[in-house]
Amino acid sequence: MKKVIYIFLLFSSLVFSQNAEISKKDFYFLKGNIGTTPISMYLYIDDNNNLTGKYYYDTIKQVISLKGSINGNTFHLDESINDRIIGSLDGEVSSEMVFTGNWVSADKNNTFSFSFSLDNNYPINKIKIINAKLNIKDDNGSFESSRDAVIIENNKNAKAINRISLDIDETKSINEENIMETLNNLISSQYNTWKETINDKFNMQRNIEVSYIDENIISFSLYNYSYAGGVHGIYNVQPNIYLISTGKRIGLSVSELIDDVADIDLINLMRTKLTRNMSESDFFDFDSITLSDTFDITPTGIKFIWPAYKISDYAHGIIEIEFRYSELKPFVKEDSVFMYLFE
Template sequence: MSLFLTIRNIGLGICLGLAFVACGDSKDSESTAIEIEKLEKQAPQARDSHYVRELLGIEKETSIFYLLKGKVGGKEQIGYLLIEEHKPIAGIESDTEEIVIDSDDGEDSQPLPLYVYIVLPNVWNEELDHYEFLSIPIDSQKLFITKDEKGRLKISGEWKSELGSEFNNKDWEQKSRMKGKTFIFTQDDTMPLREVSFVNVKETQSLENPTQEDLPISFNSSYTRPIILASKNPMLDSKVLEKLNEQFAEGAKDTSELANKLALLTQKDFKKFQAEKYIVDTEYVNSYGVEFIDSRILSLQVFNYIYGGGAHGVYSTEMESYSLETGERLSNDIGDLLRLDGTNKDALLQILTQKLETPFYKELLFDEVLPLKALPHNFFITSQGIHFLWRLYEIAPYVAGEIDVMVGFEELKPFVNPNSPYAYLFGL
């Protein structure tokens, strides 16, 4: 699952509250806290959505991913940061004043508040079954965002969470290994790709219901696509950048052009909906998120959801990976990543079976699924290993969702195809 999509799903509108406190006795932690205090004095207004929008150039209906480097609790860490608009959800309490905004009121409507999500892709937490993360509304006044003298984003605070529900918050409080540690990150300007913008466009229509006049039919189509801007990524080859945008950004050159192209896609969906004369509520979602990024590869998660009546919709997630050296899309065929002759395949099936036999997974699966007889078709590249993903109904009922199992690089190394573009991640 996408790092950021998974976080959002934990509480359906996460609001993580941060507060500045002293953390630990290490000299590194103390120096980090001192640096944060200096930054606060320089720009105390850097805790406001409006200020951050102006500072970073965040437009309505857009979000921005940043690659970070810095420290958490005095220890060096890589960070993935997503800053995006977020509409408060009814019934979810937050430390911030509740703001009810209709994002469909037109161009003059008030921008939505901004939220921050940070993931530590090198810190897997077994108890959380996720990488260490935090999330916070900028308007909580408990997060600090500014730029340094080189124009690089800086973000700081304390690792502390409030997850939109008392149950989820207590679970995080008990299991997070980073809880209470001071952090400070700077945008990593040594990488060819350091910033990715995302544009969201949504088409919403309400139609007359021919069978129930008092119950109109709703139609929703939503697209969230990435685009790489040359001005934000000066170290990325221009031809590579153009090739990447041709593949996932409809060939757009900027966010406005991408928004226009996505609007055409939503309109096309609506025309199809009208032509087929559906008489049920219908929704389409196509959304991208960053899964992994280094100097050589950008790996994206693609989430698709379709609802056309019935008890629930159907969704799927897939990986799209691209070379940052050539701009080419890389294979997501598991047979290209791993050498799957008879012996290797059996050994890998045994490894995955053992991981699924743990109580966490086993109670979710269909009867007689184990031992596994076939490998999943989906996998995701992450900084810690490979995530194998089984689709809905493949080995478990709908209520269990897609089943995701991670296997570390070292454990998979004997199976890796040395000619795979991912082989370097395994030390080959």
């Protein structure tokens, strides 16, 4: 009898076993010029040579979105603001990741040469993002799971940088093969649980992107979504900010940044930003809202994030407002580790 049970359990495990699809993309932090103006670029290249990302002029710091592809040693990028294409970049890329070519405005009236490449003066300029994904539909419903993990390139084997790689996701490894195996096991375990409980629908996502990077800090934005039954799923955005010199995670509380969160001028500025696209009646208790403990660094300022349901209903989702560095500077602690961003 025991032998029969063992064979049945083994057979069930084999039936339920599913391998996730693994894909990878590389993140590059690039510096250079369009014409004579310095730029900073965050560029992702996936397995299919698709390009996505953003860049900004160092003097203006307006974020411009990028989308395109590489074909051999040539590439094309369209740039846009608010989904409106404003220009394109065409040129060649070398094996050392040096991009050269011409920028052309959307109306074809302006053309500038460009050049940008990895800047080795920065301690972090290349990151590998590994994704495991499993999508299955059958008579019981649908199962979807996708999860990212991160390895920061660390040619000098700095302990602090390895510490960041180990902390940013739950794989606790900087070995690519181990990470792929761990991600696959996590998703397979989710699938087996779903298969045994015969839920109609399961969806779990974790996406990781770089929000900000400079010589001192790096910030990752983790988007999490989960649905395992009920009216709707649960989702949030979690910033993970690190000191590159030590690998320590920082920015866990607004008290690390702001001197007095009850400052009336700061509160009024926050309220103005909250009601830019919403009315006071859209919030649960508008007059009691305080600055969120959750904040992220961007090239243009500090973004404060309230999870869904925190200050408004689910329909309004995650609520975000951004203070430009010049706006927030009067309220920042003089001894804050972030103070240099405002100088």
